[in-house]
Amino acid sequence: MNDQIFETVVTTVAADGTPHIAPFGVRYRDGHVVLMPFKPSATLDNLRTTRHAVLNLTTDTRVFAGAVCARWLGARSWPLLPVQSFAGQRLANALAHSELALLHDNDHAERPTLTLRRVLDLTHAPFPGFNRAQAAVIEGAVLVSRLQMLAPGKIDTEMDYLQIAIDKTAGPEEHEAWGWLREAVARQRVQAGVGA
Incomplete structure (x- = not known):
């Protein structure tokens, strides 16, 4: 277990x-x-x-x-x-x-x-409930924390799948956070000399 x-x-x-x-x-x-x-x-x-x-x-x-x-x-x-x-x-x-x-x-x-x-x-405040976009951002953050350990193709596949939840359920905060994650992936690829 x-x-x-x-x-x-x-x-x-x-x-x-x-x-x-x-x-x-x-x-x-x-x-x-x-x-x-x-x-x-x-x-x-x-x-x-x-x-x-x-x-x-x-x-x-x-x-x-x-x-x-x-x-x-x-x-x-x-x-x-x-x-x-x-x-x-x-x-x-x-x-x-x-x-x-x-x-x-x-x-x-x-x-x-x-x-x-x-x-x-x-x-301090009530829990408003779960949001799929919030979960997607957290999963995306885990992926970004492992950019140097995971293959670019795996990152792309998983980020593309998580994009579905962002598109369907994200509010302004999740869109902002997701943008940072996408930008971090792109910058890491440039620094590593890998095509985005």
Whole structure:
């Protein structure tokens, strides 16, 4: 049986207070949150330094797309607010967030397993329901995060299929996020010398 993975956004801060925002697939086990970051990782470094993180639940898929496209299109900033339990920050547009403390750090050469306990859970807005375009943007963001690992043909086939959900159900935010993903693919192809 596969572990269920939930797509979230994790915010951490460096020792100097600089915030870091990263899309993260997380697992929930025995009431705890489990992260398995690949090394190297700013999220991992920050968590090991401060021992805290914030789990953000948002339907604004621009956060996911913006983070993975930063390599090709430049960084985007998202409004943040302070959290209550420690010197951390959360997404201002989060529907809900959980303030987390590092409980266990099982190191590994490539991908440590970090178990975090929930310190505080807060809800800020109601969940409006699922949107197929939001799911398509998240899947597209996963593909863009793996552009250097996957064959261009696979990327094209999957992006073309996801385009159907964008065309049928996307709102302005999803269209904007999808545009960033398509642009990132095109720029990566130019940089790699591969025909788009």
